[in-house]
Every structure is written in C-alpha cells, then in structure tokens.
Amino acid sequence: xxxxxxxxxxxxxxxxxxxxxxxxxxxxxxxxxxxxxxxxxxxxxxxxxxxxxxxxxxxxxxxxxxxxxxxxxxxxxxxxxxxxxxxxxxxxxxxxxxxxxxxxxxxxxxxxxxxxxxxxxxxxxxxxxxxxxxxxxxxxxxxxxxxxxxxxxxxxxxxxxxxxxxxxxxxxxxxxxxxxxxxxxxxxxxxxxxxxxxxxxxxxxxxxxxxxxxxxx
Numbered sequence: 001x002x003x004x005x006x007x008x009x010x011x012x013x014x015x016x017x018x019x020x021x022x023x024x025x026x027x028x029x030x031x032x033x034x035x036x037x038x039x040x041x042x043x044x045x046x047x048x049x050x051x052x053x054x055x056x057x058x059x060x061x062x063x064x065x066x067x068x069x070x071x072x073x074x075x076x077x078x079x080x081x082x083x084x085x086x087x088x089x090x091x092x093x094x095x096x097x098x099x100x101x102x103x104x105x106x107x108x109x110x111x112x113x114x115x116x117x118x119x120x121x122x123x124x125x126x127x128x129x130x131x132x133x134x135x136x137x138x139x140x141x142x143x144x145x146x147x148x149x150x151x152x153x154x155x156x157x158x159x160x161x162x163x164x165x166x167x168x169x170x171x172x173x174x175x176x177x178x179x180x181x182x183x184x185x186x187x188x189x190x191x192x193x194x195x196x197x198x199x200x201x202x203x204x205x206x207x208x209x210x211x212x213x214x215x216x217x
Contacts, residue, residue: 097135105125
C-alpha cells in the first residue's frame with residue numbers, strides 16, 4: 001500500500017513535532033521525581049530534535065546531519081555536564097531550532113492552501129521560538145547564575161522554561177525578572193521574535209485563506 005506523502009499512518013507527520021514540543025514544555029515541568037524528571041527532560045528534548053525530521057524534505061539533506069549532531073551532543077551531555085559542553089550543546093541546538101523555524105515558515109509560505117498541516121506547523125514554529133528562548137536563558141545562567149532571579153525551592157530548568165514562554169507570550173507576571181543587561185536583551189529578543197512571528201504567520205494564513213476563497217468564487 002502506498003503511503004501518502006507527508007503522512008504517517010494517515011496522520012500529518014508535522015503533528016509529531018508538535019506533540020514532542022508539548023511534552024517538553026507542558027508535561028516535563030510538572031514531574032516531581034528527580035530521577036524521572038532528569039530522564040524525561042533528556043528524552044523529551046531528544047524527541048523534539050528527532051521529530052524535526054518530519055518537517056525536512058529531501059531537498060534539505062544537510063539539515064538532517066545538523067539534527068543528528070544536535071541529538072548526539074544532547075546524549076553526550078547526560079554523561080558529561082560540564083559548563084563548556086552544556087554551552088556548546090545548547091548553542092548548537094539553538095541554531096538548529098532557528099533553522100527549523102525558518103524551514104517551517106518557508107513551508108507555510110510555499111503552500112497555496114491552508115490545511116491542518118499548515119496550522120500545526122505554524123503552532124510548532126511559535127513554540128520553537130520559546131524553546132530557543134529557553135536555550136538562550138540556560139546558556140546565560142551557565143555563565144551568570146544570578147542573571148535571572150529564580151526563587152529557591154523551584155527547579156531551575158523548569159523555571160527557565162516557564163519564564164521563557166511567559167516572556168514569549170508577553171504576559172510577564174513579574175515573579176521572575178531579568179537582572180542583567182544581557183538577560184533583558186534576551187527577553188526583548190524572545191518577546192519581539194514571538195510577536196513578529198505571529199504577525200507574519202497570521203498575515204500569510206489569512207492571505208492564503210482569502211485567496212482560496214476568491215478562487216472558489
């Protein structure tokens with residue numbers, strides 16, 4: 001039986017990227033057990049990287065090698081959590097996610113019609129910007145532990161995820177605040193990138209929807 005391009009078992013393959021991001025962002029932070037917590041964050045983060053293969057076409061072969069390197073670096077980080085390796089791995093991953101976000105935007109722009117896959121890719125791209133913010137803030141904290149005031153008693157990485165996505169959505173409750181110029185610059189970047197992304201993507205999707213409606217008439 002032939003497989004429909006872009007689908008796995010009848011499901012749009014971009015849904016797997018969205019599900020892995022949701023697991024990393026929304027499920028992992030609520031796990032209390034330390035061991036399960038550490039294992040899950042590694043597994044969830046690796047799944048995000050693996051699921052990025054679902055949005056790569058054969059024309060972007062070099063991107064596959066980038067993702068493989070990012071996955072291997074993440075696995076090595078389990079056994080060696082030195083600051084140099086952590087910063088190198090997170091920096092490489094941040095660049096990887098930036099490229100992936102660009103690929104998603106290109107996919108959305110190239111498609112003439114608005115489909116479920118396009119909407120899923122648009123949501124995934126927005127959430128990937130949040131993960132990029134998480135990585136940038138984690139790198140900053142590796143150099144300056146006091147750059148962001150995170151209250152004692154809370155898991156730092158979970159707090160970084162929360163802070164980065166609250167900044168992305170420009171909600172800003174104010175209980176976690178950037179303390180240095182660099183931290184504030186990263187916050188501005190995350191918030192501005194998120195709003196620019198939403199503006200561009202919404203304009204694209206609405207334009208495609210109206211264009212398709214005109215063509216039908």
